Amino acid sequence: MASISLPPKPLVLALAALLPILFFTGCASEGERLMREGASPEYAKGYDDGCSSGKKAAGDMFSQFHKNIRAYQDNGDYRQGWNDGHEECKSEWMSHYRQQEIGIQQQRAYDEHKWLENQNKKDMVKDAMPTLTKEQLENLNKLGK
Helix, strand or coil: CCCCCCCCHHHHHHHHHHHHHHHHHHCCCHHHHHHHCCCCHHHHHHHHHHHHHHHHHHCCCCCCCCCCHHHHHHCHHHHHHHHHHHHHHHHHHHHHHHHHHHHHHHHHHHHHHHHHHHHHHHHHHHHHCCCCCHHHHHHHHHHCC
């Protein structure tokens, strides 16, 4: 019977201590970071709302549109933050999406190339030895793998 090897206890304790820190630092909004760098709370809130809205506008199904219409009309900081966040996050999301699409297209091209390469090998064997039976061709293909 196989035994399960657990990591050393100090490593487990260190990971357990780091998890809450990683969780809470990962939850900080971009607006909170901007406020730490000197932005007004209104700008930061506008940025967060605009960012979420920009991602949604770009096609992110997990983001929501957020815009405080009154603050957008009456507060220049909120309006500027919303506009900045919307444009930046929309552009960033679209860039990531394009990169994913390029990766998918590259993988498809590679798969098609490999499939065609395989077909060409099979066709060469058939052309070179037209009298072979299907079973003989299959055995030859197995040898080539």
